[in-house]
Amino acid sequence: SQTIHQWPATLVQPVGSPLSLECTVEGTSNPNLYWYRQAAGRGLQLLFYSVGIGQISSEVPQNLSASRPQDRQFILSSKKLLLSDSGFYLCAWKHTDLYNEQFFGPGTRLTVL
Amino acid sequence: AQKVTQAQTEISVVEKEDVTLDCVYETRDTTYYLFWYKQPPSGELVFLIRRNSFDEQNEISGRYSWNFQKSTSSFNFTITASQVVDSAVYFCALSEARYSSASKIIFGSGTRLSIRP
Numbered sequence: 001s002q003t004i005h006q007w008p009a010t011l012v013q014p015v016g017s018p019l020s021l022e023c024t025v026e027g028t029s030n031p032n033l034y035w036y037r038q039a040a041g042r043g044l045q046l047l048f049y050s051v052g053i054g055q056i057s058s059e060v061p062q063n064l065s066a067s068r069p070q071d072r073q074f075i076l077s078s079k080k081l082l083l084s085d086s087g088f089y090l091c092a093w094k095h096t097d098l099y100n101e102q103f104f105g106p107g108t109r110l111t112v113l
Numbered sequence: 114a115q116k117v118t119q120a121q122t123e124i125s126v127v128e129k130e131d132v133t134l135d136c137v138y139e140t141r142d143t144t145y146y147l148f149w150y151k152q153p154p155s156g157e158l159v160f161l162i163r164r165n166s167f168d169e170q171n172e173i174s175g176r177y178s179w180n181f182q183k184s185t186s187s188f189n190f191t192i193t194a195s196q197v198v199d200s201a202v203y204f205c206a207l208s209e210a211r212y213s214s215a216s217k218i219i220f221g222s223g224t225r226l227s228i229r230p
Binding site for chain 1: 146148150159204208209
């Protein structure tokens, strides 16, 4: 069976500091990978998606970036965090060719002070 | 353009009551998928169901049931005999069914369901 991991679970960072959130998937190969952000009490905003190693598509211009150095690893980064980057970050994966449902990780709660 | 509307921002019912969460969608695609996800207080989104646009049969899974009506572009979710553990935010979502390497999902804004003991 497939599992998806995210770490850290919670993070408190000062404004202007760098960020690195990691997501890994087990039990599947060549998945599509997604990063979402959810502000407090709000819906889901798709930030980035990837259909393969090194292939990143950005949905919303911002000071965040994503990378996919390995097939089942997806990293969300920032060089300098802003207060507005606070939120709940969710990673998701889906099978490349089967249906379209995405399966989500446990999320990372980021607070920028 | 695709859009999912969940008009009910918050619903609160007493335990054991039945509750229906509404979902209305817009799409120009002739084939598409519809989904429901549950987000409990822990935060992780849990996949509940996928429905193909060409299959309008209603589905029942235990206390959960889904009513898909293409004529009204609705995909409503009913919880029968609600329990406190059903308290969560529920998201309705839509995606295209044709092959697309991106396969993005459009989510509604969610309905926060509170079940009072």
